[in-house]
Amino acid sequence: MSLRISIVGSGAIGTYYGAKLAHGGSDVHFLMRGDLTEVRREGILVRGEGENFRVSNVNCYNFTNEIGPCDLVIVSIKTTSNGDLVDLIPPLLHERTMVLTLQNGLGNEEFLASHFGADRVLGGLCFIAVERHSKPEVERYAYGQLILGEFGRPSLPRTREVAAEFTRANVRCTVTEDLALERWRKLIWNVPFNGLSIVAGEIDTAAIINDENLRHLTLALMSEVIAAANKCGHSLPSDAWRKHIERTESMSGYKPSTLSDWAAGRTLETEAIWGEPVRRAAAAGAQMPRTEMIYLLLKELDERRRSR
Amino acid sequence: MSLRISIVGSGAIGTYYGAKLAHGGSDVHFLMRGDLTEVRREGILVRGEGENFRVSNVNCYNFTNEIGPCDLVIVSIKTTSNGDLVDLIPPLLHERTMVLTLQNGLGNEEFLASHFGADRVLGGLCFIAVERHSKPEVERYAYGQLILGEFGRPSLPRTREVAAEFTRANVRCTVTEDLALERWRKLIWNVPFNGLSIVAGEIDTAAIINDENLRHLTLALMSEVIAAANKCGHSLPSDAWRKHIERTESMSGYKPSTLSDWAAGRTLETEAIWGEPVRRAAAAGAQMPRTEMIYLLLKELDERRRSR
Numbered sequence: 001m002s003l004r005i006s007i008v009g010s011g012a013i014g015t016y017y018g019a020k021l022a023h024g025g026s027d028v029h030f031l032m033r034g035d036l037t038e039v040r041r042e043g044i045l046v047r048g049e050g051e052n053f054r055v056s057n058v059n060c061y062n063f064t065n066e067i068g069p070c071d072l073v074i075v076s077i078k079t080t081s082n083g084d085l086v087d088l089i090p091p092l093l094h095e096r097t098m099v100l101t102l103q104n105g106l107g108n109e110e111f112l113a114s115h116f117g118a119d120r121v122l123g124g125l126c127f128i129a130v131e132r133h134s135k136p137e138v139e140r141y142a143y144g145q146l147i148l149g150e151f152g153r154p155s156l157p158r159t160r161e162v163a164a165e166f167t168r169a170n171v172r173c174t175v176t177e178d179l180a181l182e183r184w185r186k187l188i189w190n191v192p193f194n195g196l197s198i199v200a201g202e203i204d205t206a207a208i209i210n211d212e213n214l215r216h217l218t219l220a221l222m223s224e225v226i227a228a229a230n231k232c233g234h235s236l237p238s239d240a241w242r243k244h245i246e247r248t249e250s251m252s253g254y255k256p257s258t259l260s261d262w263a264a265g266r267t268l269e270t271e272a273i274w275g276e277p278v279r280r281a282a283a284a285g286a287q288m289p290r291t292e293m294i295y296l297l298l299k300e301l302d303e304r305r306r307s308r
Numbered sequence: 309m310s311l312r313i314s315i316v317g318s319g320a321i322g323t324y325y326g327a328k329l330a331h332g333g334s335d336v337h338f339l340m341r342g343d344l345t346e347v348r349r350e351g352i353l354v355r356g357e358g359e360n361f362r363v364s365n366v367n368c369y370n371f372t373n374e375i376g377p378c379d380l381v382i383v384s385i386k387t388t389s390n391g392d393l394v395d396l397i398p399p400l401l402h403e404r405t406m407v408l409t410l411q412n413g414l415g416n417e418e419f420l421a422s423h424f425g426a427d428r429v430l431g432g433l434c435f436i437a438v439e440r441h442s443k444p445e446v447e448r449y450a451y452g453q454l455i456l457g458e459f460g461r462p463s464l465p466r467t468r469e470v471a472a473e474f475t476r477a478n479v480r481c482t483v484t485e486d487l488a489l490e491r492w493r494k495l496i497w498n499v500p501f502n503g504l505s506i507v508a509g510e511i512d513t514a515a516i517i518n519d520e521n522l523r524h525l526t527l528a529l530m531s532e533v534i535a536a537a538n539k540c541g542h543s544l545p546s547d548a549w550r551k552h553i554e555r556t557e558s559m560s561g562y563k564p565s566t567l568s569d570w571a572a573g574r575t576l577e578t579e580a581i582w583g584e585p586v587r588r589a590a591a592a593g594a595q596m597p598r599t600e601m602i603y604l605l606l607k608e609l610d611e612r613r614r615s616r
């Protein structure tokens with residue numbers, strides 16, 4: 001009944017959910033590319049409202065062939081490193097291994113499907129604010145839930161099995177019958193907040209939502225995403241932005257992952273969060289001028305920084 | 309025949325054209341709010357390709373009532389200080405005084421008309437790259453020409469008289485029969501270049517035009533301006549952007565005035581260059597989503613800086 005799980009990508013998201021699963025009794029194996037000494041000595045510390053625990057005896061590895069076949073591979077590396085997965089994932093696969101991407105934006109399920117077979121692929125939406133302070137420590141600021149779904153098909157018994165594994169680890173988790181729709185619904189948040197956190201001058205969610213001009217722009221971007229999703233065949237209600245705004249207002253300000261990426265000098269996830277939605281919308285005949293503008297600005301800012 | 313001229317606003321544009329006119333023999337009086345010692349001692353130095361001269365014995369003043377009535381008032385203060393004109397201009401007026409605004413963007417002729425009468429008002433478009441290095445020195449990097457026109461009517465004999473005054477001073481100057489159209493035509497350049505020079509991270513025209521992403525965005529913004537102008541009743545050809553691009557490519561990179569304003573800590577001309585075009589387009593039923601986005605971002609960046 002218990003799944004052998006590997007976590008590919010030990011940033012904030014991978015480390016947090018992996019630690020939760022391990023703390024809940026799951027059999028978790030972390031791929032951590034880098035020095036393992038500290039994690040082996042200190043374990044992983046998880047802090048946040050209502051939770052404060054340390055996972056000791058962390059199973060961590062530098063190479064996936066040291067981990068070997070698993071029942072569930074959780075993909076949580078930055079989408080900008082997706083190319084690495086072509087070599088990283090094969091050692092983790094047996095015939096029925098599920099590959100679950102918890103990554104941002106659009107196109108990740110498709111990428112995994114094209115390399116490892118669509119049957120294996122699941123996706124998850126993480127409504128969470130979490131930051132990794134140092135290798136062995138993550139802090140959770142707020143969260144809603146984890147939404148899991150199958151790629152291109154309704155849920156299967158195994159989908160609920162994976163959800164149950166998370167639930168047992170005290171992660172609020174639900175199953176969706178329409179993963180693609182939920183991907184777009186999450187973009188309603190990521191497109192404006194992740195983008196404006198850089199383009200409007202390195203500011204957090206509170207600074208965005210409390211400024212009259214940026215709030216106006218946020219709503220315009222949200223409407224653009226909703227219209228594009230619907231043009232792509234989904235059915236998001238025109239006020240689907242409301243919940244996102246309300247939840248963001250109820251939280252204290254925090255840094256979207258793109259701002260953390262920027263601050264840490266990491267390549268930004270411009271293709272997954274902005275580029276791919278703009279391209280899909282264009283293919284369906286929908287314009288996303290504001291989203292495209294963020295896309296082009298972020299690409300340019302990122303490239304310029306990299307070329308310096 | 310010779311006009312008594314006052315220059316209200318001694319930034320780069322006002323100082324440059326005022327110096328040219330004075331050097332050409334015109335009777336020019338500069339309003340300079342600030343210390344006059346240096347200008348009185350040093351005069352004004354003008355540098356640029358093919359010209360290098362100093363105007364000595366500059367008529368400069370701290371208050372317009374020291375200047376008294378003129379035949380031509382050239383308004384070249386930042387549009388963000390237009391409110392000051394209500395008190396600055398009356399001492400300069402006699403019954404037939406012309407008021408010529410060389411300011412950026414839309415709405416300046418209307419502002420002057422509402423306070424001093426539409427009959428007096430002319431407007432000018434400065435196709436020039438000029439920077440003021442210190443009070444008594446301006447440097448010209450490139451220029452095309454000065455285009456003069458009457459506010460809300462075809463040219464009059466006096467329009468050509470003013471143009472002749474500039475021509476005599478060796479400023480290439482032409483008269484337009486449709487000032488409002490030329491205002492929009494100039495915005496085709498100002499909306500993208502002045503905006504992206506800040507929003508894309510404090511860069512000059514060459515950095516904008518040589519980056520694939522920003523070039524794409526520049527063209528999209530230019531198309532937005534052309535479509536808005538035409539929706540507002542003008543007739544700009546759909547490839548009106550081409551000349552702007554070609555001219556900018558032929559010049560070495562330089563800082564749009566908005567970038568100079570930003571660097572100097574001055575309030576940005578967000579209303580004249582972006583806000584007013586967006587509002588006029590909206591009133592005519594045209595959307596300018598990218599232009600509006602620059603408008604909102606600049607407003608926010610400027611307000612945030614000011615509140616620090």
